Amino acid sequence: MSALAVETSPPVWRRLIGFNLLTAILLGIGGWYLGWFCAHQITGASLDYFGDIDQNDLAVFMGYFVGVLGFLVGLGFGVYPWARLRGYPPSLREKETEGIGRYFGLCTDHKVVGIQYLVGIGVFFFVGGLNAMLIRTELLSPTSHVFPANNYLTLVGMHGTMMMGMFTSGILGPFANYFVPLMIGARRMAFPRIESLTFWLLMAAGTILTTTLAFGGFPTGWTGYQPLNDQANAGMDAYIAFFALVGISMCLLGLNMIATIVTMRAPGLTWSRLPIFCWGVLSTAILMLLAAPVLVAVLLMSMLDRTAQTSFFIPAAGGSQYLYENLFWVFGHPEVYILALPGFAIVLELLPVFSRKPLWGYRLAVAGLLGVTLLSWLVWQHHLFVSGINADLRPFYMLSTELISIPTGFTFICGLMTMWRGNLRFTVPMLFCLAWFFNFLIGGLSGVFLSDVPSDVTTHGSFFSMAHFHYTIMGALIFTFFAAIYYWVPKMTGFELNERLGKIHFWLMFVAFNSTFGPLFAVGFLGQPRRVVSYPHNLIFLNRWVSISAFVLGFSLLIFLANFVWSLVFARVPAPQNPWGSRSLEWQLPSPVPVHNFDRIPHITSDPYDYGEPAPGPVAVPAPSPAGGMR
C-alpha cells in the first residue's frame, strides 16, 4: 500500500527557480535562438540572421523544434525521462498537491489538466474569434479597405487553422480529461505525464502559429494545399510546425483516452453501463489515434520539401500535389468527426438528465457513434470532387458520404426520443443541447448538397460550403462545448455560473449565429468564393448583414466571458454537490473533487440513466474492503 499523492520537499531555491511556466518561456525563447543559430551553421553562416529569414526554412524549423524542447524541459518534462534513462524506477505523479502553482507547469492530476485545457483552449478560441471579427470587418466593403489581399488570406488562414487545430481537443481536452476518470471510477488517466504533455504541446503549437505573422503569414488557408505550401514564404513553416504538434498532441491524447477507458474502468462498469459520453470520447479517440499520424506524416513531407529539397509534392520533379490533398483529407475528414462526435456525446449525456428519462436506444446511440467512426474513413475524396480526380471515383465517395447520415441519424433519433414525453427542464445546458438539434440539422442537410457531385460542382469553394461547415462545427461543437461548460463547471470549480447571464448568452448567441451563417448559404449560391477579399456589389447588403450579425455573435461571447469571470472570481456562489440531480458518478463526488477522487475504487451497480424509475438503486457503492483495490 502506498500513498497516492507523494509529497516532495525540495529546497527553497528549487521552488523559486524550478520547473514552471516562466522557466519554460525563457528556455523556449533561448531554445528558439539556439536552434536558429545551429541551423545557420549547417546551411552557411550568416550575420544577417533577420534579413535572410524568408529563405532559411531550416533555421525556422530548427528554431521551433529546439524552442519546443526548451519549453518542455522548462516545464519539467525532462526530469523523469532523465531519471528513467539512469535506471530509476517508474512513478506516476508530479505536483498534484502544490497549490496554485500546479496549474502553471507539469501536473499529473487529470482535473488540473482539464482546467488547464479549458483556459488554454479558451484563450486561443478568443484569438481565433478575434480573427473572425477582423475578417467580417474587411467584408463590410466589397473591395479591400482594411487589409491587403495577402494579409486577408493570412487572417482567414489563421482563423481556420487556429479553430480547426486547437478545437480538435476542445471537448476531450477539458472535459474528457477531467470527467472520464471520474465517470469510470478511476483515480487517474492511464498515462498521466502524457496527459499533461498533450496540453503543453498544444499551447506551444498555438504560440507557434501566431508567430507566422512575423514571417509574412501563409496563403493557403487551413488546409495548407500544395503547391502553394511549397512555394510560400517562411510563414508557412509556422503552419506546418503548428499542425504537426497538434497532430502529435491529438495522437497521444487519443491513445491515453483509449487506454484509460479500456483498462481502468471500475469493477462492475461493463461496456453496456459505460456512460454515453465515454463512448463518444472512445470513438473520437480512435479517430485521433489513427488519423493524426497521417497528418503528421504529410506535414513532415512538406517540411522535407521545404528544407531538404525533396519533391514529394512537386510534379515537375517527380512528385504530385494530389499526394498532399489525398493524405491531408485522409486525416481531414475524420477530423470533422473528431470535432463533431464529442458534441453528439455531450447532447446524449445531458438530455436524460434534463428530460428525467433514461437514454432512449443506448445501443443504437453507441452503434451510431461507432458507425460514424468507421465510415468517416471512407469519404475523404468528396473534398476532391472538383480537383480533377478520376471521375469514376466520384460515385463511391458520393454514396459513402451520404451513407454516413444513417449513423448520424441514430444519434439524432436517440436524442429526440429521449426527450419525447420527458419532464423537460430548460436550464442553460439544456438550451444549448436543443440548439444543437436545430443547427446540426441545417448543417447535415446542407452537407447532402456538398456530397452530391452535381450540386457540389457549383457550390464547392463558395461561401455555401463555408456556411455548411460552420453549422456543423460551430453549430454542433461550440454549442455543445458551452453546454458542457454550463453543466460541468460547477463540479470543476465548486461555484455556480449565473443562470440569467447564461440565458442571455444563449439566446443572443443562437440568434446571432443563425443570422450570421444562414445568409451565407445564399451568398454562396450567388457565387461569392471563400478566401477572396472582394465580392460583387450586389452582395453588399447580405455581407453587411452577416458582418453585423457576426459582431453580435462576438458580443454574446463577451457576455459569456463576463459571466465566467463574475461568477468564478467575484460572486463565488458555492455550487451544490449535484445541482442537476444527475445519476452519473462524477456528480456523486464533492465539488470540487478531491485530489485522489475516490477513497476506495467504487463498485458500479447500474447504468447512470435510470431516471424516472420509482426507486432506482445507487449507481455505485464503495468497494467492500480497503484492501479491495482495483480488480
Added chain:
Amino acid sequence: MTELVQEATAYDVVEGEPPELLGRNLNSGAHLFASATAFFFLAFVFAYFYLRAQNNAGLWKPKKVDPSVAWGTVVMALAVASALLVRLGLQRHRAGRREEWRRVGVLALVVGFAAAVLQVVEWTTLHFGPTDGGYASVFYGWTAFQLLFTLGTLLWLENVVATSWRYRKVASGSPGPGEASGDPHRTGHDVADPLSLVRPGLEAVSFYWGFVAALGVLLWVVLYLA
C-alpha cells in the same frame, strides 16, 4: 453517495493501486502506439505507390537512383536481430534467469544502435540525394523516420535495461524513497512495488520493437526489392 469519499479520514493513506494495473496500461499503450505508428508509415507507403504510379515528368526513379540492396539488407537484418534478442531476453526474464536477460538486453541495444548507425552511414554512400525525384524523396523520408522510431524504441529499451541493471540485487519491492524517479526530495513511491514493472515494461517494448522491426522489413521489401 458521498461515502465514496467520506472515509478519507479513516485511513492515513488512501488505498493504492496494484502494479498489475500499470502493466495493463503499458501493454495497451504499446499496442495502441503501434497502430498509430502503422498509420504514420502508411502515409509513406501510399506516397511510394502513388508517386510511382504517376511517374510525373518521368522522374520517379532516374537511372542513378539505385540504393545498394546489401546496405539495406544489413540495416534491416540488424534491426530484426535486435528485436529477436529482446524477445529472447523476455523469455529469459520469464524463466527467472535475470542475469542472462540483462546481458541479452545490452546486446540487443548494441545491435539496434549498430543498425541505426549503419543507416546513417548508408546515406553517405548513396549516389543520389533527396532532390533526385519521387523515389529519392520517399527513400530519404521513409528511412529517416524509420531511424527516428528505431532510436525512440531503443531509448525505451535502454530504460528497461537500465532499471534492471541498477536494481539487479533487489528482487522486488520499493527501493529507498529518494530513489523514486531519481528525485532525492520525494518522500515516497507512488507505485507499490515499482520494480515489478520491469516485466510488463519488457513485454511492451519487446512487442513494439518487434513491430518497428517488421516495419523495417516492409521498408526493405518496398524500397530495395520492389
